[in-house]
Amino acid sequence: MASLLVEKRDIDFILYEQFDVLELTKKDKFSYFSKDEFDMTIEQALKFAENELAPINQDGDRIGAKWDNGKVTIPPSFHGPLKTYGEAGWVSAADDTEVEGQGLPMSVFTACNEMFHAANTAINLYPGLAHGAGKLIELYGTDEQKKKYLGKVYSFEWGGSMCLTEPGAGSDLAHVATKAVQIDDKHYKISGQKIFITGGDYDAKPNIVHPVLARREGDPEGIRGISIFIVPKYRVKDDGSIGEYNDVACAGIEHKMGIKGSATCQLSFGDNGDCVGELLGQPSQGIEIMFHMMNEERLNVGVQALGIASTAYLNSLKYAQERQQGTDIRLKGKSTKLLNLIKHPDIRRSLLWMKSYVEGLRALNYYAAFCMDLRNAETDEAAAKTANGFLEFLTPVCKAYSSDMAYDVCEQAIQIFGGYGFCGDYPVEQFARDCKITSLYEGTNGIQAIDLVGRKLPMAKGEFFKYIVGQMEKTINEVGGDMALQKYADLTRKAKDSMVDCAQHLMGLMQQMQIPEAFVSATPFLEVVGDTILGWMHLWQLSIAHKKLSEIFEKANAMTEDEKKAVINDNREAAFYSGKVHSARFFISKILPLQEGKVKSIKDDDFAALQIEEVAFSEVAVAPAGV
Ligand SMILES: Cc1cc2nc3c(=O)[nH]c(=O)nc-3n(C[C@H](O)[C@H](O)[C@H](O)COP(=O)(O)OP(=O)(O)OC[C@H]3O[C@@H](n4cnc5c(N)ncnc54)[C@H](O)[C@@H]3O)c2cc1C
Structure with a gap:
């Protein structure tokens, strides 16, 4: 059973000594927080990650998500922690109190999120996607839609997804072919196929809310003709309870290199002509709305990569401190006394290489989160605009540089373990496989x-x-x-x-x-x-x-x-x-x-x-x- 290794002291250093997140508490938006509350939240996140998420990381990899006759199951051990995510309020921890969030600064939540990803990145994708779907509804939904879906998704009673990709529409979403045909002033019949949908279906939640990109009948080809719809797996009755099946079927799941505990689904909407969706926002606003979510998710992917790289580095450090191999190079073969790996110059170089990347990536990603907090809390319009511009510039760097370098860190970590690193007895090979997705999805x-x-x-x-x-x-x-x-x-x-x-x-x-x-x-x-x-x-x-x-x-x-x-x-x-x-x-x-x-x-x-x-x-x- 894997134990969690995290760099808690470095997290504190970045939050309190480098960026001084306590400055945020001087702004109205975060004025009701204190250092004690930030510390307590991070401590709780650490305990959850340590006690509930890390011990089942290998289950995700070894048991994985499974598809059988239209039903998707995830490892049984995942069900309990997925409940805790909701009960403990982790999904909406950094959302406003008006939507029942805890209103935490994103920089503090990033510390929690890093630990969750370090402990078990596959499971952490389910609440992440639910949050993303909820955010879109919070920002663009009507009051009625918010009442119907938002509470359920933010409390993680129900799951959420993000349905963009299709066989003919990957990086280039202009070719989205899923159709929406209007049936009344609010509802549309949805039909089409989506692929690679993270958390598109799984047995731990009774309903899943899918934001789906689709083209309304008669709308132009290309990006401008795309709208976005809320499509639940099960329709929702007026009293908020789950109603009839909404003709959203899971046709299969992907067999992947990593994050095997995360169900990556092929979803079929409206095979029986009975899938109903509600327009979210305005017609043809689909890409603009989805990009709001994508930008946040890209920052999340940077943190995901960082979390995995950090734990990969720490595991290899622990191994280098314990494993004895080779003698002191200065004694030119005259000594037979074995040294710990960490004594060898080449290993020290590699360890410090990893440490310096992990710490640098941590600073980069927390800085982006800090800019988001400044943007959200700043009352001066020009200052908020600058913070936003900063964030816009940093987003592709956080996503792509973090994921590329994190994968390199995982590769170096395997190297420190020698042949053992290539084998399943140690966790580093799983970290490398899990990490690879971060350079691919979310753009x-x-x-x-x-x-x-x-x-x-x-x-x-x-x-x-x-x-x-x-x-x-x-x-x-x-x-x-x-x-x-x-x-x-x-x-x-x-x-x-x-x-x-x-x-x-x-x-x-x-x-x-x-x-x-x-x-x-x-x-x-x-x-x-x-x-x-x-x-x-x-x-x-x-x-x-x-x-x-x-x-x-x-x-x-x-x-x-x-x-x-x-x-x-x-x-x-x-x-x-x-x-x-x-x-x-x-x-x-x-x-x-x-x-x-x-x-x-x-x-x-x-x-x-x-x-x-x-x-x-x-x-x-x-x-x-x-x-
Ligand atoms: C595990 C997993 C989970 C996923 N989860 C989701 C999800 O929840 N929701 C969802 O909608 N999608 C999801 N995806 C899909 C993912 O976002 C896409 O795979 C990704 O956007 C790339 O699309 P593609 O695979 O079709 O690759 P392609 O678009 O075919 O790209 C192939 C290569 O060509 C490059 N390329 C493409 N276009 C250009 C260009 N114009 N200029 C230069 N280079 C270019 C790309 O960078 C890439 O290297 C997931 C994918 C995976 C594997």
Whole structure:
């Protein structure tokens, strides 16, 4: 049975020492919270994750979701925790109290969500989807629709889903073919197939509310003709109770590489001509409404990736501290005394590589959540607009950079375990498999990169990008004033300048209408932005941790290196800050400089990938039988 490993101290550091979420309590919106309440909530989340979610993570993987004759079952052990999610109010924890939420800042809920994903990411998708469906109804539903569905979904009495994808409409939703035929002023007959629907059907909830993208009869082709409908699995009677079956059938589930405990369903709407949906919002507003949900879900995917990467790193750290293999390289074979893996230089490099990515990704994702809180709480319109612009810019980076790097962290974690990492006795191979989906759904990472270059970079005439750069400069200038940290400030400045240079280059290509030439570098550019933001986050953290560590040394009267080492070995707080300092030093001096090479390659105007004739790629031929 797996136990949960989380970096609670680093979570506290980011919330209280780096971003100071207590500042939020000075705003009206969050004024009724205190640090005690934030701490208590995070503590409860940790207990739930530790006691109820982590112990059944392997059930999700080994038993998985099953489909039999139209019925979807999930592991029996999932049912109890899925009830707790609702009873404990986790689904609507960060929603307003007017809709029976707890009104928590998103940054605090992100801490809880990270732990849930670290413990059991497959189960955590069910409440996440219910929340997403509820949010759409909260924001765009009529009073009647809210009365009918919202309470049930936010309390997680019923499940929820998000029905976009079809066999012919994946990344490009313009081709949605599901139909809606009006039957009265409120209702439509829905017919069509949706695929890959997370939590589209499962046996733990008596009803599931599906927001479904469909095209009304007569509406134009393409994105603009798409509307969105609320389609429950079972119709809802006037008194709010469950009524008759609404002709929403599950035709099968996917057999997947990971997140096997999450049912990924093929849904058939209206096979018998009897599926009824209600229009949500206005006609043809479908994509706009769905994108509201998608943007939040993209941030959620970043946190999902972070949670998995964090636990993968911690599991490999624990293994490296326990497993004995190899001798001291300095003794050139003269000693037979086995060392713990963590003593070997190559393992230390790999562990610090993982640590620095995980901590950087945590800062990035919590920062996005913090911007969301500022946007929601800010009464000054201009400040709220800036926070929103910041969030818009960060969203594709949180989603794509976090998921790509988290997968790399999981891969490194497997490496630390050697051959055992490849086997099912240890949890890291499951983490890697579970993590992979994060680069694919909610818009593939390729689509996120295009969004960054094509939309977010030029947004508001480049103002939001400039604002981020301005924030980076502020940190760099502040830290650069400290002689001990000058080197790290200089390296970060260099990376920041190089990112700006790269952005200008791509903007130049776009202005000259060389769109393919710009988009061919979209993914590497997103990586450059991610690297630079992580460098900035690390520099910011370095300045705080360095100061705190110096204060501890001073208090302990530790002057020499040996005395400082003794303090670090004796004092958990000193060890924590020392870890932060090393993590930041490693990222800024060993990883961040690689960014410059990436920029150089983006700026090189050799467009082989665009120029190669398709026939010149490689011959794709099936080997003749018997060869
Ligand atoms: C486990 C799982 C759960 C899912 N859950 C849901 C869900 O709950 N609801 C839902 O509606 N969908 C869901 N999806 C679907 C998911 O969002 C899609 O798989 C995803 O949007 C990509 O669509 P596709 O698979 O058709 O790939 P395609 O769109 O065919 O893309 C294939 C590749 O081409 C690239 N590509 C596509 N278009 C372009 C372009 N214009 N320019 C450059 N590159 C491009 C993509 O980046 C990708 O690398 C889920 C999928 C999975 C696997």
